[in-house]
Amino acid sequence: MSLRKPRVLLSILCAMVGASTGTANAVDVRVLYLERQVERPPVLSSLDAVPDDLGLAGAELGLFENTATARFLGHSYTLDTVVVGVEEDFGEAVERVLADGHRLIVAHAPADDLLALADHAEAQDALIFNGSAPDDRLRRDACRANLLHTMPSRSMLTDALTQFLVKKRWTDWLLISGEGPGDEEYADALRASAAKFNAKIVAEKVWRFDADMRRNAAQEVPVFTQGEDYDAVLVADEIGDWARYVLYNTWLPRPVAGSEGIVPVAWAPVVEQWGAAQLQKRFTDATERGMRSEDYAIWAGLRAIGEAVTRTTSADPATLRRYMLSQDFELAAFKGRKATFRTWNGQMRQPIPLVHPRALVAQAPIEGYLHRISDLDTLGQDEAETDCTAFED
Amino acid sequence: MRFLLPVLLVTLAAPAMASEAWVTNEKDDTISVIDIETLEVVKTLKTGERPRGITFSRDFNRLYICASDSDTVQVMDPETGKILHDLPSGEDPEQFVLHPNNRLLYIANEDDAITTVVDTEERKVIAQIQVGIEPEGMAVSHDGTIAVTTSETTNMAHWINTETQEIFANTLVDSRPRHAEFTADDGQLWVTSEIGGTVTVFTVEDQEEIAKITFEIKGVRPERIQPVGMRFTADGAQAVIALGPSNHIAVVDAKTFEVKEYILVGRRVWHLAFSPDGSKLFTTNGISGDVTVVDMNSLKAIKTIKVGRYPWGVAVRP
Structure with a gap:
């Protein structure tokens, strides 16, 4: 007798959950990976080549992880990829992808191209993630409300x-x-x-x-x-x-x-604590190479979108942005602390690994550097010293 | 002769009857066995690579060990310390739980986003269930009807019907859920979230979230408070929760969800186990490589025992 009751209950629940995940909460999320290739000057050493899929591989891993969660919620993700060659017109590509309806964009591009994208009239209701440019001006006087940064600033x-x-x-x-x-x-x-x-x-x-x-x-x-x-x-x-x-x-x-x-660095293959070994393994299994800073920052852009979609049940860029900049957002970023976004310039707060090729030396913020709110804000421009005004809502 | 015999019997019987805490050392590929009376390591046993989850059979005649990097669950005779055989486990088994039927093991396969159900008698996999990314926490209700897997990157508790071996519900929790436990009456499920810094309490009947427990330790930055392992006391009145790199455990009132006490233990405390009489608690401290013994009456740490590198799981044998 005692065993039967829960069993009945279970089957009813199965039916209910099956019904609700299928339709009512369906959210379809379209994300664009937009890469602007740059000319790489020759370097003395011929030891290390830049991987062809730098950045893109991070986007694909982020998509994979988002999809794994989405499956249980009736959500779905699609990732479109646009790579603009060195000789090609970036402005034209921006026109095309915006006309195509893309409003969630994870970008792998230099600062000026990011600004051209963010400033486009059609992009004003878009949410763009800077997954590669470390330029401080993008977090300061050249900041943009629709541009968040998962790559740490210089x-x-x-x-x-x-x-x-x-x-x-x-x-x-x-x-x-x-x-x-x-x-x-x-x-x-x-x-x-x-x-x-x-x-x-x-x-x-x-x-x-x-x-x-x-x-x-x-x-x-x-x-x-x-x-x-x-x-x-x-x-x-x-x-x-x-x-x-x-x-x-x-x-x-x-x-x-x-x-x-x-x-x-934002990331390096030698980061292995805090569950990072699992992320590294997933990445290496898929790409047969180590995960670099650009891969990580672009992965983090995808994952930030995924986390916000999961919690808000929305794919609306404005809703997602509001949630990401709120107290409720947290991203498990495999650095032992939750990653969040700074409300004054859209920079992702994150620990910074200090590495050599074979190991992690230390991870900042270093113990002893104190801060009124979060010691992560001892790294980069703090709220008091910012000259970014685009985030003053 | 008549006088001597009982004395001898007592001395002979004593070592066999002493309760023990068995601790897996993740980076040493060993188990340290601690005598609960003397609080000393009495033996160290070899295991497969990267031992993490550890549990005894209900009759304590078998020990199951997740040898994560060997991609297997090892079965050991705890009397001899010999590995009897391996069980098929799926890739990278991290944590598992033995069903009350003493036969089925529910294993979280961390690298594969799968929960594997293994029949320990037939030594075969009877089901594999797709779950979220990096499954870790595993729990099974005391009545055996529900198993729960938590997935660290998907941030969910997946509720599995043990009759059909299918998921019937998924509930979101805060970032990086690490561990799940049912209350003794199966009325509630508690899930710890490492990065979220919280414990979410669900009613089992409808999987509704009824409480979220947060922690605050004087002089410890909130980000360092990372709930991982947990256990309920035998009377169900309290939960003890390991708080990772805050180097503290929290004693929580299971009725009011209020934290009653924080106790300083070793560095990056992972998992916990009570002595058979409930008077002592053993905590594995990953970074300091030791086990802290907490007296549950005074709620004070009474001893630190050095074990191997990165102690992870702990299970007690009466």
Whole structure:
């Protein structure tokens, strides 16, 4: 007798759930992965190629995870992919995808292209995720209300690194910056972080060697790094051209950090704590390569959409945006803390791993850096110092 | 002779009767066996790769071990410490629960988004149920009619009818659900959410959420409070919840859902088990590599026992 009752109950429930998930709550979510390819300058080393599916592979994993949840809720996702070649017209592609009705866009594109997309008249009711551009201006005076950022800003990265270096008391820096794309911005971010956390740049040099450093780093770099005493060498070399040859060739036996050595990243294949090993495995099984920062940030864009759709039962960009910027939103981002969005500039709050190629060195925010609200806001522009006005609702 | 015999019997019987806490060491591929009287590790046994979930058969004659990286559930004779055989388990078994019939194991296959049901006597898989991504928590009701899997990335509790081995309901919870437990009367299901930092309480009858328990520890950042393992006391009056990297466990009143006490234990506390008489609680502390013993009368930690690397699961044998 006692066993029969629940059984009856169960079958009734089965019928009810089956009915409700099928129709009443159906939400169909269309997401666009929009990539703008860029010209990559040649680099000295021929060791590492940029994967063809960088970013896209993250979108596909995010889609897979969203779909797994959607199945149980009667929701569905479709992912369209548009990749705009180096020679092709990005503006034309934007026209086309917006005319096509896309309003949820996860973008893998440089800052100027992101702004062109966000500023298009048809995109005003869209929700765009920046999954690649670290430019601080996109989070400051050039911020846009319809543009959220899952990629950390440069200042988040350099703040994270600086917290670690200062904690280690490696406060006197030799800063070497290159002349490649992004290097000046990276060096600027390092200078700002040094000022913020009380580190000191004792000497600055610009890397202008055009010799092949693979052969003569041992002769050139010691001389180049002579002079002042310093605790650490900071390198700004975003495309990965020359900084790798600085390691172990400095005049003084000092750690190298920045673009090489101890590197602050959104993600790297060596992140394995907090369940990250599972995410890495899913990614590697599908792609046969390691998951990089762009893959992660674009995955996070897809997952943020998925999480908001699940909780709001809506695919309306305005509803999703409101939810993402609310207290209720939380994304399990495999970094041991929930990821949320900053309400003043749309940047995703997230811990920053500091890595070398074989392991995680530390994860910022570093213990001891306190904040009134969340210690994650010790990384990057805080609310008080923002000059972004687009989020003032 | 007559005088000597009973004394001998007592001394001989004592070691066999001592209760033990068995702890899986995830990064050592071993089990540490702790004597509950002396609170010391009395033996260390080899297992398959990355042992995590651990549970005894109802008669305590068999031990089941999720050897996650060996993709198998191992069956051990706890008397000899010998592995008797492996069970087919699906890929990457992380946690499991033994059905009250002492025969069916419900296994969460973390990498496969599947719950596998294994008949331990026939040693075969009788069902595989598609669940959300990264299934982890497994619970079965005391009357045996319902099994629940929680999926960490899908953020759901999946309710499975054990008659048909099919899902009959899915309920959303906060981020990264880790563990589920039915109350003794099967009236409620409690689910811990690691990243959400909460415990959601459902009524089993209609799967309605009736409460959400939150935690606050003085001097600990809220993000570090991450509920993972949990157990109810035998009288059902209290729940004890492991709070991960906050390095605390919470004792919660099971009627009012109010936290009565926070107890400091080792680092990143994972799972819990009570001694047979309920007077002591054993917690596995992943990062510090030890087990904390908590006295349940005074609600104080009384001892730390060093075990292997990354202790994960714990099961007690009377």
